[in-house]
Amino acid sequence: MNNLTSNSDNKIEDFLIHIEKRAFVMARTAIGDKEEALDIVQNAMMKLVSNYSNKDSKEWPPLFHRIMQNQINDWHRRQKVRNTWRLWLRNDKGDENDFRDEPLENKSNEYDQLPEQALSNMEFSQSLENAVTALPLRQKQAFMLRAWEEYNTRETSKIMSCSEGSVKTHYSRALASIRTCLEKEERGIHHEQ
Amino acid sequence: MNNNSKVNTGTDIKNNFEKNARLAYEQQSETLDSQTLHRLRLAREIALTKQTRASWLPSLNLKWLTGAGASLALASVLTFMIVPNITTNKLSPLDDLEILTAEADLDLVTHMDFYQWIDESALSESTL
Numbered sequence: 344m345n346n347l348t349s350n351s352d353n354k355i356e357d358f359l360i361h362i363e364k365r366a367f368v369m370a371r372t373a374i375g376d377k378e379e380a381l382d383i384v385q386n387a388m389m390k391l392v393s394n395y396s397n398k399d400s401k402e403w404p405p406l407f408h409r410i411m412q413n414q415i416n417d418w419h420r421r422q423k424v425r426n427t428w429r430l431w432l433r434n435d436k437g438d439e440n441d442f443r444d445e446p447l448e449n450k451s452n453e454y455d456q457l458p459e460q461a462l463s464n465m466e467f468s469q470s471l472e473n474a475v476t477a478l479p480l481r482q483k484q485a486f487m488l489r490a491w492e493e494y495n496t497r498e499t500s501k502i503m504s505c506s507e508g509s510v511k512t513h514y515s516r517a518l519a520s521i522r523t524c525l526e527k528e529e530r531g532i533h534h535e536q
Numbered sequence: 537m538n539n540n541s542k543v544n545t546g547t548d549i550k551n552n553f554e555k556n557a558r559l560a561y562e563q564q565s566e567t568l569d570s571q572t573l574h575r576l577r578l579a580r581e582i583a584l585t586k587q588t589r590a591s592w593l594p595s596l597n598l599k600w601l602t603g604a605g606a607s608l609a610l611a612s613v614l615t616f617m618i619v620p621n622i623t624t625n626k627l628s629p630l631d632d633l634e635i636l637t638a639e640a641d642l643d644l645v646t647h648m649d650f651y652q653w654i655d656e657s658a659l660s661e662s663t664l
Contacts, residue, residue, distance in 0.1 A: 356584055363576045364565035377572070385579035392583045468560040490554045491561040518550070 355396050358403050359388055366411060369487050372475050373415045383418065387411040408492065409502045412484055419480055467525075474524035478517055481505075485513035486521070 363384060370380035387410045395406050475483055481503070488499045489510070499514075500507045568576075 356580070359580045359583065363580060364568055364573075365561065367568065367572065367576055368561060368565045381572070381575050381579065384576065385582060388579055388583035389586055393586055467556065468563050471557060471560050472564065486557075487561075490557045493558070518553070522553075 354400055355392060355403070358400060358407075359392075362404070362407060363388070365491070366407070369491065370411060370415065372472060372487065373480065373483055374418060375476055379418065383411060383414045386414055404492075405494070405498055405502055408488060408494075409504075412488075412502055413504075415484070416480070470525055470528050471521065474521040474528075475517075477524065478520055481509075482513045482517035482520065485510050486517035489514050490518075 366384045366387065367380055370383045371377055374380050374383065387407060390410050391403065391407050395403065398406065475486060478486065484503055485499060488494045488502055489496070494502065496507045496510050496514075499510045503510060
């Protein structure tokens, strides 16, 4: 019995070791704050271990991501309330851009104009992170789960607790927006040169 | 034919973009600073320690707590069943009501002087 428990502990520890770095990058990109991202990863780990360690290890990745995405959503809701109060107290409308969650209108399914040069160099990583950080939350989540973690549409919809159609829309808009952002950056580099 | 080749090209480029995005993500996660890695290791250890405590608690405490709770509930039920019976054996409220509503007894109370006079008369007759 002890051996079984020990094996199970090792298994879940291996899973956490495997996922923790990527989870942190994902949380940091979604929130934009290192300390808060670390807290969210730790809470997600604790919830997974205490509630789902007895589940089949194949179920851990989607469960972990679902827990983490819920925490990210909660964090954004709390921030929204705090910001609303802060704005109300200051009677200042300067930070209104923080609350934007409106879908972008630039819809496009053509990716043949992506700047290939940007994809291959080291700066692409930073440019991409900036572009993803600038996305509305749901688009950000859809992009990170679909493109980064390689979940399919159905799995992503379960993690995000929404319909598959919504995932497709969020993902498509995220790609279009990232493309536009990278193109702008590319044009800026060319102008500087 | 041209349309097909256009669609394929678009899809290829999209896949290529996703692949590069994934590589960039992997690159970011593999180039984290040592402080962040240390914090992540601590977070993992805390999560696993909590699991050890959580798994110990139900196995030890729940059995005892369940047994103790059941015993307490049984004791409470028995107490409420027995205590009222003890009090009813002493005096019932209905008995009080019968005494208070009995007419004879009320007459006795209201004509106390009369009964006292009879007693005194009987006593004086006996002495005579």
